[in-house]
Amino acid sequence: MLDRACARHSQGYLELATQYFRLSAWREAADVLDRGTAIARDSGGGPHPLLYYYRAYAADRLSQTAALRKALDSARLLNLNIEIFPFRRETVAVLQRILEIEPRDANASTLLGDILYSRNRRLEALRHWRSAIEADASHFPAQRDLGMALLEAGHTDEALVYLARASELRPDQWSTARLVAGLNARRGNALAARQALERALRQKPGNDALQENLASVEAQTENYDRALSLLIGHTFEPRHQSYSLLQLYQGIRLMLALRALRQGEREQTLTEIRLARQPPANLGVDDFTALQSPRLFFFEALARQRAGDREGSLQAWQAAAKTTDDEIEGEGLFRAIALYQTGRKEQAESWLKNFAAVNEQRKTDSSLDLRAQAHYLQGIYDLFRGDKEQARRDFAGALEVDQSFLFARQALAWLEAGALDGLTSAEK
Numbered sequence: 165m166l167d168r169a170c171a172r173h174s175q176g177y178l179e180l181a182t183q184y185f186r187l188s189a190w191r192e193a194a195d196v197l198d199r200g201t202a203i204a205r206d207s208g209g210g211p212h213p214l215l216y217y218y219r220a221y222a223a224d225r226l227s228q229t230a231a232l233r234k235a236l237d238s239a240r241l242l243n244l245n246i247e248i249f250p251f252r253r254e255t256v257a258v259l260q261r262i263l264e265i266e267p268r269d270a271n272a273s274t275l276l277g278d279i280l281y282s283r284n285r286r287l288e289a290l291r292h293w294r295s296a297i298e299a300d301a302s303h304f305p306a307q308r309d310l311g312m313a314l315l316e317a318g319h320t321d322e323a324l325v326y327l328a329r330a331s332e333l334r335p336d337q338w339s340t341a342r343l344v345a346g347l348n349a350r351r352g353n354a355l356a357a358r359q360a361l362e363r364a365l366r367q368k369p370g371n372d373a374l375q376e377n378l379a380s381v382e383a384q385t386e387n388y389d390r391a392l393s394l395l396i397g398h399t400f401e402p403r404h405q406s407y408s409l410l411q412l413y414q415g416i417r418l419m420l421a422l423r424a425l426r427q428g429e430r431e432q433t434l435t436e437i438r439l440a441r442q443p444p445a446n447l448g449v450d451d452f453t454a455l456q457s458p459r460l461f462f463f464e465a466l467a468r469q470r471a472g473d474r475e476g477s478l479q480a481w482q483a484a485a486k487t488t489d490d491e492i493e494g495e496g497l498f499r500a501i502a503l504y505q506t507g508r509k510e511q512a513e514s515w516l517k518n519f520a521a522v523n524e525q526r527k528t529d530s531s532l533d534l535r536a537q538a539h540y541l542q543g544i545y546d547l548f549r550g551d552k553e554q555a556r557r558d559f560a561g562a563l564e565v566d567q568s569f570l571f572a573r574q575a576l577a578w579l580e581a582g583a584l585d586g587l588t589s590a591e592k
Contacts, residue, residue, distance in 0.1 A: 166196075172203050174212035175248060176548045180252050194222040194231075194237050213242045213271055214250060214258075221258045236262070240269055246303040250279040271301035274309065281313060289313065297326075304333045308340055310417050320347065331360050336367040338374055347378055349384060349568035350532065356566075357381045359565065372400045372448075376409050383412065384568050388419050400448035409447055410455070414440045415570035418463055422578055430471045458484040458498035459571075463578070465505070469586030477586065481505040490515065492522050493534075497541050501587075520545070536565040540572040547579070547587055557581060 168177025177200025186191035197219040203210035216239035223232035234440060252261075262269060273296035273428045281289035290313060296306035296483040311326030324347050331337070331344045340365035348357040353437035361378045368374060375398050382391035395413055403409070417440035424432035441460050461484035468477040484502030523545070526538035543558035556579060563573035578584050 166199065167203065170200065172207070172213055174200055176200070177203070178212070178214055178218060178252070182199070184250055185218075185222075185254055185429050186555055188225075190222045190225040194219060194226065194228075197222060209244070211238075212246060212248070213239050213275065216242070217258055217262050217272060217275075220265075221261055232265070236266055236269065240243040240266075240271055242271060244271055244274060247379070249282070250275050251282065252279075255279055256283075267295075268307060269450065270296040271521070271545065272301045273299065274303065274306045277306070281309075286313065286317075289491070302333055302382055304330050304337070306332065308337075315347075318352075324351075328360070336362045338364045338368045338371055342373055345381065346568070349377075350566045352416060353566075354381050354385045357384075369399070372398075375400070376412060379416075380412055380568060380570065381592070383419070384572050385572070386419075388416050388423070391416050392420070396444055397447060399446045402448045407455075410443055412570065413443050413447060414457065414460060415574050418460075418574050419570075419577065422574070422583060424583060425467060425470070425583055426581055433467050433471075434464070437467060443549060446554075456487045457479065458487045458489060458495045458502055461487070461498040462498040462501065465502075466578075466584055466586045470583060475539050478506070492519055493537070501544075504548070505587075516545070532565055533538055534567045536562045536572065537564065538562075540569065540575065543572070543575060547584055552579065552584075 170180060172513055177196055181193040181196045181200070182188070183342075184196065192373075201211045201215045204215065216235045220232050220235035220239065223229075223235060254278060256276070259272050259279070261355070263271045263276065266272070273292045274325060277292035277296065279290040280286075280292065290310065291576060293310035294307045294311070296303050297310065298508055300306070307326045307330035311323045311330060313322075313324035316327065318359050324344070327340060327344050327347070331341045341360045345357040345360040348354070348360065358378065358381050361374055361381065365371065365378065368468070379391045379394035382388075382394060391412075395416070400409060405437065417436050421436035424430075424436060437460060441457065461480045465477045465480035465484065468474075468480060481502045481555045483498055485506050485508065487495075489498050489503075496515065500512045500515040501518065503509075503515075519541075523538050523541055526534050527542065529535050539558045539562035543555040543562065546552070546555035546558055556576065559572050559576035559579065562569055563576070566572075575584075
């Protein structure tokens, strides 16, 4: 009956033991915890570390020296690979007492940091994570948790130190590797980003997210052929309405189109843009084939204009104007410019008036992604208004926020190459 009531799960036994703690029924609590630990061992999943720490706490109250030492030694040997983080109020007192008995218990310090952080006692949490690392420099969870907390607090430089150590300690933890790679990529350290991703891919070969991120780093370093081969040479699982992979593919194709344009290869330029609109099935087709990107039509129109194909340019503008994405956070700006280019100026100006106000606010948003996107879109808007120098500054501003932002890099490259000169601009 006890096992059924506790669902044969560590949290069930911990919850019941907590109730006994409230009654100061230390012996009954100890029996429950011993039972929970035995069940967890028999199940093959292994005991939750708090089972041992709670047992040590009960043993301390019962003056059971041998049981106390046995529980502490068992807890310290565990790898903290937990699915449910500590959340009970009583856990704070338990772990504080454990650390009075054994101050250099890295697992106890880390778990105490976790629960204190969740209760907004953040400075205390940081102190306990640092103590865990002082006790055990190879303690992955402490390095990771401290790094994440520092990152959230805006201390990116220090955060990256701890997160990078965590990634080196546990390359199989690919989510940490992605985070480290992303932080390095944003800051322009593409080499460190590549190393983190390649190390993780050796542990998780064929992982979709790691493959995508590595392709993004290759694009950031202008290795566009390598970036493209990473995408088209891998079969990605379908994803629903998550377009980062699609946009990466499009950005790479637009850079390859610019390369062809610089080389005077008109047909190859248009082929690359056409391929950008037709993502291959191996990218994990969701509704990709149904999407029509006004951004791609925008650059196609300008490429055709540069090549002297006025009719083809007009058709591309018209195609962009017919798309349905009119969201400020999406590609609505490109559609609005297309409306203007095809003579629907009043409709375009109504949309652009709202865009200008909202986008100005987004340039100071707390989100790096929103800030970078806002500067990039402002650069496109500057071009539309005929101010190339300001456009250059805004594209550079987007890259100051995030050096891995491929569309900003692509737009700046097209601008520097004179490939955006065909835009009929509105009055300043």
